Amino acid sequence: MTLRQIKPGNRGFLYVNSHPAGCAAVVDELWQQTPAPSGPDTGAGPVALIIGSSAGYGLAATVAALRTHGMRGLGIAFEAPETERRTASGGWYRTARTAELAGPDGDFAFLNADAFSDAAKEQALDHLAARYGRVDHLVYSVAAPRRTDPATGEVHHSAIKPLxxxxxxxxxxxxxxxxxxxxxxxxxxxxAERDATVQVMGGADWKLWVDALTDRGLVHPGFHTVALTYVGSDLTAPIYRAGTIGAAKQHLEDTARRLQQDLAPLGGQAHTVVAGAAVTQASTAIPSIALYTSLLRAELGDGFRSTAQQATALWQQLTGAAPLQLDEEQRIRLDGWEMDEEVQAAVHARWAAATTDTLAELADTDWFRAQVGRLYGWHVPGTDYDAPVRTTVPWPSGI
Structure with a gap:
């Protein structure tokens, strides 16, 4: 076993190294924030396919599925292994720890593959068909800068721009x-930039996954699929909801309505899920989101709902423990705490007054910086960053 003493090596919000122990501790915190099963063990849990299971809402959804519901199934992520120059990616280490927490008796595997590819779909569906027969839930939580269209081979690159x-x-x-x-x-x-962003971040790949499942007869009666989306404040709307990303999110929501029609004869459902603000690798790349999120956190304090809390609420609705909270556009809403009128008015006031001189009293920038570092396993309390650590961690076996 080789031990290395590693340093973050960051420039701004981008870190070149991830800390294995810190990443594991982040997953441990998610696990502890997620409720344990409250009822008796009723046997094998539902079967879920979670695409984008290593980070952000996808990771939180995976942890909540395993911890609270004894979910079986498969998580898919596309993570980088260790090289001579760099550690493995944060998602690699988080996935390894998630598999450990699921335990040796857990029935949940992880596939490291490009979810946009036909090969990943074939490998995943072969595993699901052989192991379970049918799937109860598909959670789609993919954030990527580019996508290769499996039909044409064209590579589309997303752009974060206004329209x-x-x-x-x-x-x-x-x-x-x-x-x-x-x-x-x-x-x-x-x-062309708008259209490419829709190709990467819209609903095209989500629909391909659902179509692949239905074509192979892997959809269980009562099947429910959801894809994660975001609305956010009108402060960030020009660069988000009214920009190229917003065009992609609109396509995602339109896709949900088409899938709902397709699945209805099978007893299935499809919805987008409007989550609340969070610090993720995807969100830190969007201009103004960092400032907005820091202001929101300062306003709400502990009222800022974590991804674990939001994922717990989502699974309660997906499993029928709580009714679906749908808006007029048939989207599941988890962002009421953020979009509350009084909260938004207060954040607007903070935004208007925010300058370098007033930032310390208006925004929780220390919290935000720590949250960014945690994406890579840094700034996690209780982690000894001076001690050498084993950076070579195997991907979980099982598929």
Whole structure:
């Protein structure tokens, strides 16, 4: 066993190394934040396919499925192994720890593969068919910068840009350890950039997964599939909901309605899930989101709902323990705590007053920076970062 002493090696919000022990501790915290089963053991749990199981809401959904519901099935993620120059990715180490917590008697496997590819679909469905026969739930939580269309081979690259007109707004920046309020201006996307973003982040791949399951007869009566989306504040709307990402999210929601029609004869359902704000690797790449989230956290404090809390609420609805909380567009809403009118009014006031001089009293930038580091296993309390650590961790066996 080789031990290495590693350093974060970060530039801004991007870290080149992940800490195995810190990543494991993050998963342990998610596990503890998720309720244990409250009722008697009724035998084998439902079968779930969770695509994007190693990070963000997908990870939280996986942990909640395993911890609370004894879920069986398969999680899919696309993570980088260790090299001579760098550690494995944070998602690699988180997946390894998630599998450990599921225990030796757990019936949940993990596949490291590009979920956009036909090969991943074939391998995953072969496993599900041989092991379970049918699937009860499909959770789609994929965030990626690019996608290769399996039908054409064309590579589409997403763009984070406004639509229609330029976007200029405040941003959160760090000069060393010092948080600053800066500004950024982005030109509007051209049609090709908008269309490419829809191809990457819209519902095309989600539908391919559902179609593949139904074509092979792997959909159980009562099957329910959901895909994660976000609405957010009108403060960030020009770069998010009204921008290229928003066009992709609209396509995702339109896809949910088409899937709902397709699945209805089979007794199935399809919905998008509007989650609340969170610090994820995807969200840190979006201008203004860091500042907005820091302000929101300062306003709400412990009222800021974690991904574990949101995933717990989601599974309660998917398993029938609680009724579906649908809006007028038939989306499951988990973001009421964020979108509350009084909360939004208070965050608007903080946003208007936010400058470098006022930032310390208006935004929780220390919390935000720590949350970014935790994505890679850094800034996790109780982790000894001075001690050498085993960085070579095998991917969980099983598929």
């Amino acid at each position: 229609g007109s330029a976007y200029r707004a405040k941003t959160l920046q760090f000069d060393g350890d010092t948080p600053l309020v800066g500004s950024l201006e982005l030109d509007p996307a051209v049609d």
